[in-house]
Amino acid sequence: MELLRRGARRLVGSRSAHSSPGSGVAVAGPDAVEVGSRWLRVGDGYAATLAVTGYPAEVGAGWLEPLLSYPGRLDVALHIDPISPAVAAKRLRKQQGRLESTRNSSAEKGKLDDPETEAAAADAADMAFALARGESKLFRVGLYLTVHAVTEEDLDAEVSEVRSLASSLLLDAQPASWRSVQGWTSTLPLGVDLLGMRRTLDTPALAASFPFTSPDLPTADPSPHAPLTGRLYGGNASSNGLVLFDRWSQDNYNSVVLATSGAGKSYLTKLEALRSLYPDPHRPAPEGEVPVQVFVIDPEDEYQRLAEAVGGAYLHLGAPGVRLNPFDLPPGAQKIPDALTRRSLFVHTLLAVMFGESLTPQEAAVLDRAVTAAYASVGITADRRTWSRPAPVLADLEAALVADSADGGDPAGAELAARLTPYVSGSFSGLFDGPTTTAPDGHLVAISLRDLPDELKSVGTLIALDAVWRRVLDPHHRCRRLVIVDEAWLLMRQPEAARFLYRLAKTARKYWAGLAFVSQDAGDVLSSDLGTAIVSNAATQVLMRQAAQAIDAIADAFRLSDGERAYLLAAGIGEALLIAGLYRVAFHALASDEEDELITTNPEFLAGIPADDEDGLEP
Known part of the structure; x- marks a missing residue:
């Protein structure tokens, strides 16, 4: 198995076609390769490969991100081969025997304890116990870095920079001297390891090597064998990693999303709602149930296609014969x-x-x-x-x-x-x-307010939210519930409705529920005491593009730095700043093609959906 970052697009020089007779298949590659003792001249540029031979004793989530986000041209290849449990247990026993022999020999000679030997013995013992309990597996891992530059002098400088960066991560990166071709080939997207310089890692250490976690956010369980939890929010804006976040591991489960119109707040909210329905392997739900029950107060029929696609319930409040x-x-x-x-x-x-x-x-x-x-x-x-x-x-x-x-x-x-x-x-x-004509019940329930006249929008929002909250209070059915109030400014205009929303935000955690407050009028929300209190009672806060007129209030309320302030003013569609307590990370929303078809509100895409295919699932 191989993890390659930016490897497939690092061939430099002009393209030439090489094909076997009659194959008709052209392969892109450099015109020529000049081989040196520690470098290669590949086309019009130079490359040198470093092999990582020394690793730190402990690593944290996303520990390879500094290498993956290196500003220069750098290929990072991680070659992984699993070791069978029987072979792993045998090797661990031998390793423990060697370490114990070394300790006994030092004790007989009256030498002081070697800290490195003691630490290695303790690590080997912990790994053996985890392997015996089935909590972990062992893998042989090779980590190689190929540095690119235009000239040989630039290459020397880049190699020094990369080795210094690796040293800061407690990694010992050595040049692949006299094996430059094998090193370069090992970092191409070919899945071959011609260097064979491997190190044994267990499952937690290997999982932390992948760019699937963000070091900018806290983990729910810091223990080394704890599984990764949470939902994918998007790609880290400052690195090549991904942002995974678990709202259910926070002090409370409430969230607030503030953005201008068209910044992508509903898109991001729908994406989280959809992913909340995905099975969670670390928190299995009872048979026939979903991990999270999602309720949505939808003012503009934006969730109808999503609800129909996942088999949820959709209520058109205000339509003839529909009442709560x-x-x-x-x-x-x-x-x-x-x-x-x-x-x-x-x-x-x-x-x-x-x-x-x-x-x-x-x-x-x-x-x-x-x-x-x-x-x-x-x-x-x-x-x-x-x-x-x-x-x-x-x-x-x-x-x-x-x-x-x-x-x-x-x-x-x-x-x-x-x-x-x-x-x-x-x-x-x-x-x-x-x-009441239809009880709001199901794994995803969206209550539409589009059919209500403007004079009844606030009343309809309050009635819909109250009907949902009565389901949350059901003592016979306890599960995680996410209550999304889209365009919450409709309620914030009315003092009594704002107080009702504040009470729900205060009591939601007692009933294993999270209130997702989504609004485009950040200035109006923060200008009232109740609005500020609701924001303060949200452990998860997401800020997207902000208007210049409201940025001062936003910056004061969330204590934004000058850089964060500038980021929100210039943020593109789907770009956001996630705040969880003292932790902050900028990201951009990521959705698969299938998810995008269900949640997008792009008029051009929606216009192409046939009239008899409102859910958009048929071609």
Whole structure:
């Protein structure tokens, strides 16, 4: 097995065609190769190969990244051959025997303990135990570096730079003297190792050699045999490595994504949602379940193709006959002592958002009595045994308010009832004129708000988020849940809705849920105390391209350096800065062709999808 970085495109000089008679196959290669003791002249340039003969005792994640991101022309080849467990165990026993013999000989001669021998003995013992338990395997690994330059003088300088860089990594890189052709060939994408200068590495050390982890981010488990966890976010912007990140290993599972329109925030969010459904070999889910249940509040129908492709549920809130009753009690309400009280409090929040202002104390008192009366009208009381009965609807609340104000009662009830008329029997009644039609349940549930009029966007977002949260509170079904609120500024415009979102952000972790807050109005979010609090309660923060008008507020809130500030102002589509506590890494989103087809909103691509093939899966 071979890992090659930039090897396939490092042949220099003009191209010439070499082919066997009748084959018709042309092979690109240099015109000529001049061989020296420590260098090759390949076409119009020079190359020299270094073989790594000494390695550090311990390595961390992404330890080869400085070599892989070297600014000059450098080919890095890693040749890997697995060793069978039986042979590995035999060799370890011999090695332990040699080390123990060396220690005994030194002790008999009265010599002091050799630290290197002691460390090697301890490492061999640990490796033997890991191999016996099946936690690790052994591999023979060869690491070779080929340096390129235009002139022989430049080559000497580049070789010195690379050897110094290797020394800083505690690697001993030696020139392949008198074997320059074999060294150069070993770093070509041919899969052959003609140098044969190998070192035995175990699985964790070899895994850390691959550019699949970022040293800029913390690992969930720093132990040497811990498996790599997390989801691929993209490529590291400052190196050739990849950024893997696990939101479920953070202090809380919330995240915030702030970007201008068109910066790629929805693309990145959809990519994470899709990859959250992929099986996790290190955290297997029960049979028939997915690792993470994903809920999406979708304001613009951007998640429909994705939901249909993965067999998820998609609700068009606001379409004829599609309703979510805000009076519904959560599943398993009998096991939640204050479930009815929570529903009453949510109705207060809902009416405040409907009316666009907070209720007065007098209105709140009247509403509280009316909510209790509305539930009682359908047989739901403080007795938990009644909580399984069908819930009331908004018309029942209106009737309770009218009854409360009748016969000399509080006039505030009649005024509230009058203000509810558009939602009960008027223009906005389609959203509230009956019980829930479709329960939001499935491994991926997207609730669309596109069919709602602008006047109901905030109300619809709140109702959809509340319906999702009732599923999160279900005590009968515990699993990781990711709740995505796209275009969250729709809720942040309403103080009561913003407070509701803040409460969810504070309590999400208790229910093994993460709230993903996605917004394009970073300035408006950070200008309010609740918005700042929501951002502060997100352990994962992703910043994408920012407008010049909002960069000052962003820089102050996230304590950006001048370089990070400039990066966000000039960031391209899909480029982002990931912040996790004290750790920061810049990356660009990466998606496969299949993933891109499901999540892209490119108008040119979408225009090419046939009308009868809305999910885009057919050619």
